[in-house]
Amino acid sequence: MKKILGSLLLLTFGLWAKSSYEWKVDISEKELYLHQAATLFMECTFDEKGKNDDVNFSPPADIPFGFELLSETTHFEAGKKILQYRYVLFAKEAGAFELELSPRMLFTTQSAIDNVIIGRDNVNELEVQREIAKLEPIRLRVKQTASDITGKLNLQTRQDIQTASAYEPVHLEIEIEGEGNLHKLVPISFEIEGVKVFSDTPEIKIQLSEAGYRGKWIQRFAFVGKEDFIIPSVSLNYFDLVSKEEKILKSEASSIKIASEGIKREELIDQVNLPSTRIELKDYLAYFYYLLSFIFGFVAAKLLKFPQRTAKKQKGEKIKAAKSAKELLDVLIICEKNLFSFEIDTLESAVYKGSAVRLDEIKKSALLRL
Amino acid sequence: MNEKINAIREEMAKVVIGQEKMIDGLLIGLLCEGHILIEGIPGLAKTTTVKALSSALGLRFKRVQFTPDLLPSDILGAEIYDPQKNEFKIKRGPVFTNLLLADEINRAPAKVQSALLEVMQEKQVTIGEESFKLSPPFFVMATQNPVEQEGVYQLPEAQLDRFMMKLVVGYNTKEEELEIARRISRGTSGKINAVVTPEELEMLKKQVSEVHMDEEVEKYMIELVSATRDPKAYGLEAIADYIQFGASPRVSIDMFKAVKAMAFLRGKDYVSPVDIAYIIKEVMRHRVILSYEAEAEGITADFIIDKIVEAVAIP
Numbered sequence: 049m050k051k052i053l054g055s056l057l058l059l060t061f062g063l064w065a066k067s068s069y070e071w072k073v074d075i076s077e078k079e080l081y082l083h084q085a086a087t088l089f090m091e092c093t094f095d096e097k098g099k100n101d102d103v104n105f106s107p108p109a110d111i112p113f114g115f116e117l118l119s120e121t122t123h124f125e126a127g128k129k130i131l132q133y134r135y136v137l138f139a140k141e142a143g144a145f146e147l148e149l150s151p152r153m154l155f156t157t158q159s160a161i162d163n164v165i166i167g168r169d170n171v172n173e174l175e176v177q178r179e180i181a182k183l184e185p186i187r188l189r190v191k192q193t194a195s196d197i198t199g200k201l202n203l204q205t206r207q208d209i210q211t212a213s214a215y216e217p218v219h220l221e222i223e224i225e226g227e228g229n230l231h232k233l234v235p236i237s238f239e240i241e242g243v244k245v246f247s248d249t250p251e252i253k254i255q256l257s258e259a260g261y262r263g264k265w266i267q268r269f270a271f272v273g274k275e276d277f278i279i280p281s282v283s284l285n286y287f288d289l290v291s292k293e294e295k296i297l298k299s300e301a302s303s304i305k306i307a308s309e310g311i312k313r314e315e316l317i318d319q320v321n322l323p324s325t326r327i328e329l330k331d332y333l334a335y336f337y338y339l340l341s342f343i344f345g346f347v348a349a350k351l352l353k354f355p356q357r358t359a360k361k362q363k364g365e366k367i368k369a370a371k372s373a374k375e376l377l378d379v380l381i382i383c384e385k386n387l388f389s390f391e392i393d394t395l396e397s398a399v400y401k402g403s404a405v406r407l408d409e410i411k412k413s414a415l416l417r418l
Numbered sequence: 419m420n421e422k423i424n425a426i427r428e429e430m431a432k433v434v435i436g437q438e439k440m441i442d443g444l445l446i447g448l449l450c451e452g453h454i455l456i457e458g459i460p461g462l463a464k465t466t467t468v469k470a471l472s473s474a475l476g477l478r479f480k481r482v483q484f485t486p487d488l489l490p491s492d493i494l495g496a497e498i499y500d501p502q503k504n505e506f507k508i509k510r511g512p513v514f515t516n517l518l519l520a521d522e523i524n525r526a527p528a529k530v531q532s533a534l535l536e537v538m539q540e541k542q543v544t545i546g547e548e549s550f551k552l553s554p555p556f557f558v559m560a561t562q563n564p565v566e567q568e569g570v571y572q573l574p575e576a577q578l579d580r581f582m583m584k585l586v587v588g589y590n591t592k593e594e595e596l597e598i599a600r601r602i603s604r605g606t607s608g609k610i611n612a613v614v615t616p617e618e619l620e621m622l623k624k625q626v627s628e629v630h631m632d633e634e635v636e637k638y639m640i641e642l643v644s645a646t647r648d649p650k651a652y653g654l655e656a657i658a659d660y661i662q663f664g665a666s667p668r669v670s671i672d673m674f675k676a677v678k679a680m681a682f683l684r685g686k687d688y689v690s691p692v693d694i695a696y697i698i699k700e701v702m703r704h705r706v707i708l709s710y711e712a713e714a715e716g717i718t719a720d721f722i723i724d725k726i727v728e729a730v731a732i733p
Contacts, residue, residue, distance in 0.1 A: 377692070378691075378732045381691060381692060381695040381727070381732065382695075382727060382728050385692075385695050385696060392692055393684075396690055396692045399690075400688065400690050
């Protein structure tokens with residue numbers, strides 16, 4: 049009851065104390081080409097009462113644009129709380145669109161926050177009043193393009209040698225650099241008869257910018273052949289945003305000359321196997337480590353066993369050294385008496401009752417039990 | 419050895435297999451009227467052995483299972499109001515017996531354990547304003563679980579000192595365990611008959627008290643007890659730090675009695691250092707209070723006693 053009354057009071061207070069706000073929305077490009085990026089800028093300014101208020105905005109999922117958050121900041125200007133968002137939009141479909149954005153406004157009060165912090169009246173959740181803000185729709189037009197890649201791109205190739213020995217690898221690096229949807233580039237593959245082509249997974253060094261993704265897309269190859277061969281040219285169709293037209297990025301075909309036969313293929317295979325049989329320094333260290341561990345374990349086991357053997361040996365020596373029945377009886381009492389109960393009984397009656405005893409036989413019997 | 423002792427052993431062997439050291443210890447307690455503490459993990463026939471002994475003796479026997487919620491009045495007795503006579507009357511507890519088996523004594527809290535102190539030492543019980551002498555013989559045989567086990571309390575030193583001997587029970591041998599399992603599965607454990615009358619028991623005690631003990635042996639025992647108090651005087655500097663308190667004078671008193679009974683059980687009419695060697699740990703191990711250093715290093719009272727026996731010259 050107390051909690052309900054408290055909540056009603058807080059809600060009433062919250063309704064009365066709700067702050068006002070103002071949204072500004074802008075977009076860098078209103079006419080886009082397919083896959084082109086544009087920056088959406090959103091700014092919400094609360095009045096002086098809205099220092100505790102907040103915004104919960106998730107980009108709509110059912111629209112033909114991809115959203116990536118570029119930045120989100122909160123700051124105060126003249127006592128007013130200002131939230132700024134920058135999103136990068138990627139056009140996924142051609143056509144004319146109206147982008148309707150509906151951020152959720154969250155209003156609360158300082159006393160509601162205090163109630164949560166100190167747990168007053170068993171309050172577990174922050175008392176929040178929610179409201180959907182309707183922003184001015186953004187009209188966008190997306191133009192169709194023929195290719196899947198759009199941007200401002202350059203292509204470069206780097207090749208290490210032009211002449212090689214047979215089976216000597218020729219390395220080629222293809223780099224596409226610039227702005228655009230670089231993350232959509234597909235790996236390149238080569239098919240050259242008589243040439244073994246090794247290819248790395250493309251290395252993508254890109255980061256989000258206002259113009260979409262910016263950076264480099266690099267793929268590396270190695271070509272191994274025994275006769276002359278040609279590395280064919282590579283071409284990439286894309287829509288160029290500078291000239292506003294479809295373009296093709298193309299590399300030059302490269303002719304590789306095999307200067308001599310070099311080493312035979314069989315020898316190359318043997319050489320490939322060589323590293324697995326060669327023992328390197330780290331292997332020697334590992335062997336040495338295992339050997340040392342074994343020796344240490346062996347020595348430790350011996351040392352641990354040693355005191356037991358020594359104790360047993362000492363007892364045996366004491367038994368052997370006993371010169372009289374009394375001396376031997378004392379030794380056996382101090383040793384494990386339960387083990388020598390027969391010998392102790394015999395010696396006891398000899399020592400204290402004067403009965404006859406053969407000391408050597410008793411010693412032998414005791415030593416056998418030890 | 420006395421026929422009666424053999425008869426008791428034979429009766430006990432009907433239900434107890436092996437555990438000769440425990441049986442010897444109990445017999446020594448019986449002959450010396452000393453209280454016995456038996457320690458061992460559950461399932462080692464501690465309670466069975468004590469019950470078997472009481473049956474073989476034909477004495478009045480009571481058993482109290484010590485539990486954490488036990489109260490002193492549960493074992494001593496209490497004053498109960500009689501509405502018909504409009505007066506309080508004494509309801510006697512289970513301590514009014516000859517042989518009291520305090521089972522798992524260290525499961526009860528300290529106040530209950532302390533309630534036994536007066537009974538064990540003075541052999542009398544005070545209920546309300548009245549004190550009652552217990553009819554002889556009276557002795558307590560207590561079993562306890564090792565302190566390392568859960569739900570057990572450490573017995574106070576004063577009470578431990580009242581126990582003449584502490585017997586540590588170990589596992590049976592494989593052959594003994596096979597025989598136990600066979601006998602239990604067949605249900606062939608025999609009925610124990612009372613083979614000793616109270617008069618015969620008194621006779622046995624008299625015979626034990628008549629066992630000869632040489633003055634040299636008496637002095638040897640005093641030296642052993644003294645070595646626990648001042649180990650450095652016996653060249654035992656290495657163990658001096660492990661002992662917090664040495665054995666009390668009760669140890670000497672009990673040792674004098676116990677070694678005679680030990681010699682008697684071994685069929686002799688004189689005490690030799692051998693008898694002392696056989697019984698010293700049982701008499702002393704619970705009365706030598708070890709220091710923190712000893713506990714930290716895993717040193718036991720038995721180890722200390724071994725070192726003392728090695729150091730003190732045997733007469």
